[in-house]
Amino acid sequence: MELPPRPKLFDFHGVSMTHYFTDNWENIQNFQARPDDILIATYPKAGTTWVSYILDLLYFGQTAPERQTSLPIYERVPFLESDFHILPPGTELADKLSTSPRLKTHLPVQLVPKSFWEQNCRIVYVARNAKDNEVSYFHFDRMNQAHPEPGDWNNFLQRFMDGKMVFGSWYDHVTGWWERKQTHSKLHYVFYEDMVEVSRTTSCAIKVLTSLQIM
Structure with missing residues (x-):
């Protein structure tokens, strides 16, 4: 089956995006x-999936262990702004959760729905070293059809430094x-990096967050 063409970057409220993360914007x-x-x-x-698994285990590992094998992570921790058209949008997945949703987002702070601030929700933000973040992003984009073609390393490096990435500038984001x-x-x-360091000294993944006094 022929894959659809890679999406193009465009400016969205001052942030570089692709349509997969803006098509459902009103609902977001x-x-x-x-x-x-x-x-x-x-x-x-920058560790999104890692933290998603940890929080899901922390809150449901004892009370609903079947979640770990019966539901994929994207249903347990929906990706708020995603709308890939082959799955329900992230907002719809979150609304269908019977438990209070554990959501993830890559949105810069100024684009986060205002209800999170109005409800005084807890938020865990993870920042990663720019160099390592960029290398991981490059290899991810080589296989990720929801992002533009990464090109060669030199081109990708320049785009990263210029902030011409999906979800915008790393510097502005962090x-x-x-x-x-x-x-x-x-x-x-x-x-x-702190999470990595803690994980080296404990065999329990949940302690990565609790030892950092997150929960």
Whole structure:
């Protein structure tokens, strides 16, 4: 089967995006967060799936262990802004969860639905070293059909430094969330490298977050 063409980048409210993350925009912005929601926020390739698994185990590992084998991670921790057309949009998946949803997003802080701030939700933001983040992003984009063609390394490096990536500039993303941390007491700002260091000294994945005083 022939794959659809790679999407093109375009400017969306000052942030480079592709249509897979903007086609459902009205529903994204009108999404109603719940007071006990936990939002996982990262720049792409900064530990999103890792933290998603940890939080899901932390909250449901004992009470509903069947979740680990009966539901894929994208249903347990929906990707808020995703609309890939072969699956229900992330907002729809989140609304269907009987438990309070554990959501993930790559949106820069200024584009996050206002209901998360109004409900004073807990947020876990993970920041990763720019160099490692970029290398991971490059290899991810080589296989990810929802992003533009990465081109060669030199071209990709220049785009990364210029902020011409899906979800925009790495620098703007990590600094924007850091600044919001100063006014939102329930925003826990975590460094990927600290999580790696903690994971080396414990055999329990859940302790990675609890030892960093996130939960």
